[in-house]
Amino acid sequence: MPQTLRFSIVIEAPRRRVWRAMLAPDSYREWTRAFCEGSYYEGSWEQGRTIRFLDPNGNGVVSEIAEHRTFERIAIRHLGGVAAGVDDTESEAVRDWAGAFETYDFTDEGAGTRVSITTDVPAKYEEMMQRLWPAALARLKALCEAPAST
Template sequence: MPAQHFDILIQAPREQVWTTMLQSPTYEQWTSVFCEGSRFEGSWDAGQTIRFFGPDGNGMVSEIAEHRPAEFVSIRHLGFIANGQDDTTSDAVRAWAPCFENYSFSDESGGTRLRVALDAFGGYEDMMARLWPPALDKLKRLCEDTN
């Protein structure tokens, strides 16, 4: 599975970037680049289940593999959610699951360097390459506008 990498320098402290990225309502604002109406249910705590939904109620079921606040978050994607049901065992899901999406936060030039590394799968590579840069730009604006 190919890996994709994205990064951005945000002129805000690490904790602010981390909070803006992962908490409502700003999570929903920057992820709207991927899908207007995106939301999550669950906990960002390590070992906890978290579900990511689009406005139609479909999405992904995942687990937080690791979380060190304001340093690192690793999401282990386990399957899809369709029609209110988790699918973690179908052949289509087993072809890619688990895959990871990792966020690293580090101090740089008076701000925060946010690095995103993700496993690309199932033909989503081009979409992720197209959407992550504007999503990170939106996150940057949200973080810097609150300074």
């Protein structure tokens, strides 16, 4: 049975900057290094579109963007796994992830942005995600709060 985990961080940067840093391909690779060095995605963040979250070996999760409200919310519905670049939405091995949601909410807080994450994870991954999500959000915060390059 999936566990629902919640994480939140305040980032001293405008919501647009945080949103872009979280979703743009290059900065996505940077903050998700906390989960796996070389993480990346293929696909689109547009509502209704398929997106694959992958490691350098082509393994990961295949998902659908269930909701996209620009600068406010992204909701991801996980459909199954990806093994060596091949989507798997039916085997016993991926049933733990199928139907799980991951939601990113962006709200103004003072002069900054609060990013709130709600994620369903299989119980066997709960301890790992309790450790990795705060590290990933700390990376996102550092990325967003760094002085803009000229």
